[in-house]
Amino acid sequence: MFDRKIIEQVITLWNRSPDVRKPAPPFPVVKNLMETVFLAGLHREEERPVQVTVSLMAPEEFPHRGPAGDSVLLSLEKHQPFTVNSLMKLAPAFDPITTALAVCCVGEGEPCQLEIWGAIFTSTRGGGRFDTITLSLAPPEVLTISSKKTGALTVYRGSEVIARFNGGRFSEPIPTPFSANLMGWWLLHGIRPHPEFKRNGMEYWDVYRDFLNHLLVEASSRGVGGAIIWLPEKMADGTRRGILPRHVLSGSPEGAPLLEDLCRMESKLKQSVQAVREGKEAANCLVMEETVLECKRRIVEHAEILAQLTRVDGALIISSRLRAISFGSVLAAPLWEGETMHGIDEEDCNLYPVNLVAYGTRHSSAVNFVGWNSGAVAFVLSQDGPITGLARKDDDTVYWWPDCLGKHRLPGQLDYGPFGS
Secondary structure, three states: OOOHHHHHHHHHHHHHOOOOOOOOOOHHHHHHHHHHHHHHHOOEEOOEEOOEEEEEOOHHHOOOOOOOOOOEEEEEEEEEEOOHHHHHHHHHHOOOOOEEEEEEEEOOOOOOEEEEEEEEEOOOOOOOOOOOOOOOOOOOOOEEEEEOOOOEEEEEEOOEEEEEEEOOEEEOOOEOOOOOHHHHHHHHHHHOOOHHHHHHOHHHHHHHHHHHHHHHHHHHHOOOOEEEEEEOHHHHOOOOOOEEOOEEOOOOOOOHHHHHHHHHHHHHHHHHHHHHHOOOOOHHHHHHHHHHHHHHHHHHHHHHHHHHHOOOOOEEEEEOOOOEEEEEEEEOOOOOOOEEEEOOOOOOOOOOEOOHHHOOHHHHHHHHHHHHOOOOEEEEEOOOOOEEEEEEOOOOEEEEEOOOOOEOOOOOOOOOOOOOO
C-alpha cells in the first residue's frame, strides 16, 4: 500500500538521528506496522475514528523502572494477532496519547509474524513548560506508530517525531517557526512594545513562545478546522483589512500579565532554590513552588479558553497581548497576487512555491489575509492534518510553514509525542 520509497525514507530518518543507539527495524516490519495502523485508523467505532498507538518492543525490552509512577506494563495472557481487526477491538481500551499497544516479532520466518502482547503506559506529563506536575519519563527508544486522525500517521523513535504521513503527503519534521526565521521575528517584533517584555526581556519571549505552542496543541487536540489570527496591537485596534467579525468580544482577559507573573515567580523560585543550597531556610522555597504552579494553572486555563473558541466555524482573532478579539470571524481580504513560498529555511536557496490549488478555502483565505496585513501571523488548523503557519516576508512573498508543531523542542522541553500530555 505504501510506496517502497516512503518506507525506505522512514528507515533512513531513523538511522540518521545523531543519538541513535540501534538500527531501524527491517523493511518488512516497518511496512507491516505502518500499513496496519493506517488501515485501522480509516475505520470508525461508534461514529468516531479509531485512534491507536503501537510500539515495536519485545517483552524482554520493557524498561523495568521500579516504583509506582514509572512505566506501567499490562501483559495479555494470550497474544493477539497484529491485524486491523485486533487493533479495532483493543484500541478503545487505551488512550493513544499515553499508552501504546506493545507488538513483537514471533518466529524466525521472513517476514516475521507480529503479535500484540500487551500495552505500555509511559506518561511524560511534567515535561511541558506549563505542566503543574514534575514527573517526566522518557518513552522507550523503540519504533512507535500513532494514528490519531483518519488518514494520518506519525512515526516516532522514542519520543522524537521522525516522519508524518497525512492526506497522501509524506513529510519530515521541521524546526518550529517560533524559534527562528520570519515568523519568530514578527512575533518578537510584535511583543517588544509590551511593558512585560521591557521588564523581563527575553525570559518573557521564551514564555510567550511556549504559550503559543501550547495554544496550538490545545486547539489541535479539539479536532476541528479553523484558523487563529495573531495581530500586533496596532492592528488589534482596527487598522487591518479583510476581517468580517461574527462574534465580537467587548471585553476579554489578556494572557500577557499571566506570562509575566510566571517570569517573576520563576525568577524568585530560582533565588529560593539557591538559598536552600546555601543552607538557608527552605520554607520560602516551598511557598514559591506552590505559587509557580498556580501561575501555570492560570496560563493553561487561559490557553484552553482561547482554544475552545476555535471550535466555532471561522477564525479566532487574538491580539499580541493574547486577548480574544472575536471568534467565528470570516477572512475576506482581497486576493493575494504575490508568491506563497515554503518558509522552512530562509537561507535555503531551494525554497519552492506552494500550490494553493491543493488546499482549501481556509488556507487560501489566510494567505490573502496575511498578504494584505503586514505583521499579522496566521495559523490554519486542519481537522485531519498539521497546523500551517503563515506570515508575510515582503511586498511580494508570503511564507508558509507546513507544520508548526513538527519539531517542537523549545525551552521547557515541550514534547507532545505519543506519550506526552
